[in-house]
Amino acid sequence: MSNEGQPAQDPLIDETQAEQRRSAAARLFDIRRVIGGLFVAYGVIVTLIGIFDSRAEIDKAEGVRINLWAGLAMLVFGLLMLLWQWWRPAEAPAPNEQQPDA
Amino acid sequence: MDGDGLRLNMNGLDYLILALYFVTVLGVGFAARRAIRTSVDFFLSGRSLPAWVTGLAFVSANLGALEIIGMAANGAQYGVMTVHYYWIGAVPAMVFLGIVMMPFYYGSKVRSVPEYLRLRFNRPTHLLNAISFAVAQVLIAGVNLYALALVMQALLGWPLWTAIVVGAAIVLAYITIGGLSGAIYNEVLQFFVILAGLIPVTVIGLVKVGGWNGLMDAVGDTKLGEAGLHAWQDTGSTANPLGAHWIGIVFGLGFVLSFGYWTTNFAEVQRALSAKNMSAARRTPIIAAYPKLLIPLVTVIPGLVALVTVKGLGAESGDLQYNNAIPLLMRDLLPNGVLGVAVTGLLASFMAGMAANVSGFNTVFTYDIWQAYIRRDRSDEYYLRVGRWATVAAVVIGIGTAFIAAGFSNIMNYIQALFSVFNAPLFATFIIGMFWKRMSALAGFWSLLLGTLVSLSLYLLYKGGVVHFNSDLEESFWGAGLAFVTAVVVAAIVTPLTAPKRDEELRGLVYGMGGVDLKGDVLAGDAAWYRSPVLLGLIAVALAAVFYIPVF
Helix, strand or coil, X not given: CCCCCXXXXXXXXXXXXXXXXXXXXXXXXXXXXXXXXXXXXHHHHHHHHHHCCCHHHHHHCCCCCHHHHHHHHHHXXXXXXXXXXXXXXXXXXXXXXXXXXX | CCCCCCCCCCCHHHHHHHXXXXXXXXXXXXXXXXXXXCHHHHHHHHHCECHHHHHHHHHHCCCCHHHHHHHHHHHHHHHHHHHHHHHHHHHHHHHHHHHHHHHHHHHCCCCCHHHHHHHHCCHHHHHHHHHHHHHHHHHHHHHHHHHHXXXXXXXXXXXXXXXXXXXXXXXXXXXXXXXXXXXHHHHHHHHHHHHHHHHHHHHHHHHHHCHHHHHXXXXXXXXXXXXXXXXXXXXXXXXXXXXXXXXXXHHHHHHHHHHHHHHHCHHHHHHHHCECCHHHHHHHHHHHHHHHHHCHHHHHHHHHHHHHHCCCCCCCCCCCCHHHHHHHHHHHHCCCCHHHHHHHHHHHHHHHHHHHHHHHHHHHHHHHHHHHHHCCCCCHHHHHHHHHHHHHHHHHHHHHHHHHHCCCCCHHHHHHHHHHHHHHHHHHHHHHHHHCCCCCHHHHHHHHHHHHHHHHHHHHHHHCCCCCCCCHHHHHHHHHHHHHHHHHHHHHHXXXXXXXXXXXXXXXXXXXXXXXXXXXXXXXXXXXXXXXXXXXXXXXXXXXXXXXXXXX
16 A cells, blocks of 8 residues: 555645645744743842841741742752753754654 | 732832743743744644653643642642542553553644544544533633632732733733744743742741651641541542542542543643654653652642641631632741742743643634634635634633633632543543544544533533532542443444444554554654653653552
8 A cells, every 4th residue: 555654644734734844943942041041030039139038037937048048949950951051952953854764 | 819818928029020920921922933934833833842841831731720729729628638639640641641642643643632533533523522622721711810810819919800911911922922832931931930939838838847747747636637648548438538439539530530631631732742753742741740740749738738837727718718728828938039939930820721721722723613614725824813813812711711710619620520521521532432443433423422411411410409429529520430431332332333434544543553653753862762651651650659658
């Protein structure tokens, strides 16, 4: 049979599949940069708040300097995201072309 | 909620944190716009995303009102038994979706879950499911929006209307502009922000009650008592906090409800369909299972802490309802700074939930209703435009349904009721259709229709007081189970009386018919053993079993 190994065909699906050539999905940015950026910003803000926390605020959190710890944790997390992106940048995506022997 | 007993003492820096989040979310929407040229770019992110992104979006799409508020409320009300929703409920179903069902979904190139039904059965089955899915999505979007608005009103003092309109406008903006990529990228971001908000509440809560052991001791002294600390021990009868027998938990929750929800809900499956290849699509729900295993730590534990530390929690109305467990802890324990992050996380969770419903709706409306039945053979650009307008319509209707949700005491049960009506018969139809090639097109239609009618009528009879159940939850177990059985029986009766589909029409859609290529589009790294969907899935299920040991 000629189309052995191919799923059943459907005209509506084929129409949108044919448009795949025009896809601009490769222009999508890398979300790691955004996550990293937001968490670095949060980390800096919350750490600074934590450094200047008053006694009353520390007491409210059961004696834990939660702003300091949470701030530093978010800062480290944000930097790790950025580091990950720098270390392993997204490979140039070519998902729309069939790659016969990739 | 009344009065301002829950009002948080937010200061300028907390608002700065919240504002930064809103700006980032909108920025992601605008930045995703340049990657949209075709309808597949808009509805399925051009099928281009890596597995870790789609996997986290898969979890996040479900981290709406349902999870955060509802599961903490259940934690306070039912105790440790709430973990059943995660470990026997979600995880096995997610793994099953990835290993068994995803090859048919992704391999057949269908653009939505209803579209699978069109290829496997016929157009009436498809239309029935497309319409019921679209209706369910706007209803649930309304629930998420209403919950978002309630939180903003109670915590920040914003009027309900303002809160609804602001929340809806932000979700509308980033999906209309950025499409599914905008929704998915924001879901990944929201996943981390939600955790950043919930972890401090959990940590300080545990410090307050004297750690894990202190919490266990203290829960024993509450109205929940010792029974609140065990997941399985008292399930030989229904004399446990959940009022459920282990058979009900395993088959009702673990099998019918959860498999129905996770494997056929397009708002979830859509995330996997946007993955860049078969391997990534199969790993999507399995990668999602890992965070899912751990989420009870930041929902059930805060629920228990609130039960112990907040006097009078569990009131029928007012500020001390179970649903306010997490907001109450935030008020009592968090200083400004992490408070801002926690509020942001809570709002992020509602937006994630609503965005998932809206992006599922616009795809099904455009491909499965508009293109299939109303305006065929138009250009791809035309359907892209329809999708943007469908998004606007979904959000506007969602605002309306937000007020329907106001009539239910426990948001969680309302959503469960909806799922049992739509998802259980759908799952039965799918699973038979995928594994029994003889099942005819007409059998698919009647299974789905009669199954849905059975669970819907049981629900209405229960609401009307004709049939009695111990709780809403028990009703949804029974509704789902009955709908499942009905669908199976109908399929068995109708199939022999009607004509089968031809074999070549079923290729790629049914088990054992060929046409599914698991390896065809793999990228270089995908062959690594640690990226094997089967291995990753089995580890997730094993972990779920191990996690039960300390709370047996």
